[in-house]
Amino acid sequence: MKIRFYNVRILTMADDFRVTRGEVQIKGNRIAYVGEEKHTREEWDREIDGDGNLIMPGFKDAHTHSAMTFLRSYADDMPLLDWLNKQVFPREAKLTPEDICHLSKLAIMEYLTSGITANFDMYLTPDTIAEASVTCGFRTVITGGMNDFTQSLEEMEEWYCEYNHYHPLISFQLGFHAEYTTSEKLLAGLAELAHKYKAPVYTHNSESLTEVQQCLDRNHMTPTQYLDSLGLFDYGGGGYHCVHMTEEDLRIFKKRGLYAITNPGSNVKLASGIPPVKKMLDMGIPMAIGTDGPASNNCLDMFREMFLTTGLAKIRERDASVVDANQVLYMATVGGARAMGLLECDTLEEGKLADLILVDLHQPNMQPLNCITKNLVYSGSKQNIKLTMVNGRILYEDGCFTIGTEAEEVYKKANEIVARIQ
Template sequence: MRTRFYNARVLTMESDRDIFFGEVWVVEDRIIFVGTEEEGRLYCDKHKDTILIWDREIDCKGNLLMPGFKNAHTHSAMTLMRSKADDLPLQDWLGTQIFPIEAKMTGEDIYHLSKISILEYLTSGITSVFEMYLTPFTVADSFRDCGMRCVQTSCVNNFSQSVELLEKYYTDINGRDPYNSFILGVHAEYTCSRELLEKCAELVHKYRAPFWAHIQETEKETKECIERYGMTPIELFDSLGLFDYGGGGYHLVWTNDRDREIMKKRGLYAVTNPGSNTKLASGIAPIAKYLECGIPVAIGTDGPASNNCLDMFREMFLVTGLAKLKDMDASSVDATEVLKMATVNGAHAMGLDDADVLAEGKLADIIMVDLQQPNMQPINNIVKNLVYSGSKSNVVMTMIGGIIRYENGKFNIGVEPSEVYGKAEEIKNRIYG
């Protein structure tokens, strides 16, 4: 499939390139050219031997092309519990509502329930997710069948999965198909014994691989770890060698200076989840401090039962807005930085270095943003518009690996939305009775 986008404003997200008017050319799953119309002519002169015949030429009518968003933390199949257990504190929510329902979910349920989230990601211009859930193989099947990129980590803990399974996921899912990959990780300190964490550290060293987990999401969890070990979860994980090859944490709301020193030293990523931390009253992550320390931040929606919306636009506004409130400083965490978190940093955190920016040779994970809707007018500053007034209603096209999976409200994931909702309804009826 060869697609030419023309008449576009292009935001490559390369740090040295401003938005320009031009074209993006895609052949198979890669970008072969990004530049002005004039540069396009020069490219053709240079590559006379390669005749470019387009399957499709898309007139972008001045709208914006940019890299797809990277949703750096989610639990996709939790659509089942969306709006089912709201307005509860995190520990109650997990213990009394989520875990009992999860105990009844099968791998096949998870395959189908993930697809509701996949549909929603596409509407919000999300082209890759960093996923953690109960049955990694059926999750991988779901994303592969829909043609969406998925980097998984394990939610292994004392009650679910095992280190043996974790290794099997790691070796079997990596390299399995073009859409799926797998990174080592556990659910969280508060659900894992020291023995389990030590076994994970052996895997980390065996594969010289980065390590991820939910870390210091709530004050309670952080304090209880200090009571147990005399250390914060970050200090504990670091002392066990889990961060010897980098990685990062989801949430990281309750970190202190010492934690941030470790994060900096180990090159860890902080994935922030402001929607979830807000709804579950977990707190506001110290984003400005991460930036000051040079710790890269990425953004995740968290799952649809904790947020409940899988919308990168809402998350972007919350990242900067909550930082402004926390610091009582309206200049805290600029929009430009936030857009980088939602795209480039997310890609790097997830090991998707080929999907970070729009440039020759990169994966064609591209979205088109409609600038002709009223919330994007007038055009004083497109980047600020995206972060402060942008909405998923502006996303009119989502392309993953060169294939358009969402366009003007229509999906192309091999199954009709009504069928996906019907399956979810069946599962709901079986589990909720």
């Protein structure tokens, strides 16, 4: 498909947050041109009048458990351990791989409504997660969730090799669930894999105070220090949450180039705490933003996460000037793409993959146009997403999905699955 967006405002995220006017051309799955309006005689499959709206790179949701849509609003307003043991685990045990495909599609639909063009997904069955994304045309980086109960080292290696050559929309990163669920033997084995493939490793890290304290009791080191001592981060990687971090933890993140992937919606809802985002940014630690899963957030909305990222930092530091809008926008786009290894999806530039969004500025929350990047972070909302394109295909436009399945069918299946496993 050849698609031309004209009469648009353009935020490339490669040009110091500058917004220009012009046009963007898509050929196949790539961005073919970004710049001033051209009046060529080329033939296009679609020419879209952007009406002065904003075209920019899609948001990257750098930590998800998509299929947990089935638990949305099932287990809220309860302490973390009750939530996990009484609500999450017993129901998860009843899921089939096919359920996970359907439930992931429901999450993908929500990502699209929020301008999210790729997710970094940790869940049980990579085959049906990949199936959901490929069917919908969505981009997913799957990461391992290995622990003592599910997923083995052998599977990790097999999946790493398979899903990095499976489909252009799918890739795979080594990963494990968390220090507190994974034996040292497994972790050492994963470190060997990381060395063998010179690959980064990702995991939940220092989400709760209890987790950090228990790791200190077991290993006399924090999770970051312990995992680093095993050689897991010798080729980089990152941590989800990173709420309770020591100075030494942050130095390791900096030294190894580890991504701190913040999940503020989940962290407030589960009362986990507020991470030191200002300090991380000041130190030059690379950062990204994730929604976490719909069981703990419950919304898969990058606008809410962006506001929370800056708002919570301001509260933590008691300073309204910290972690400004542009820093947050960078984390939600460029930072996310790079954290996930999607080096061709980070900015809106010629030659990059066409993962982009059109943001409706003709809405009261985007007016007046004093500063568009601040509008996005401080007053932006899902209703501003006019169009979401992944890999050159429009998957969402004006409230309608083009994902190979009817929306109502996805809702129906999700409700059937919930009814079955209750």
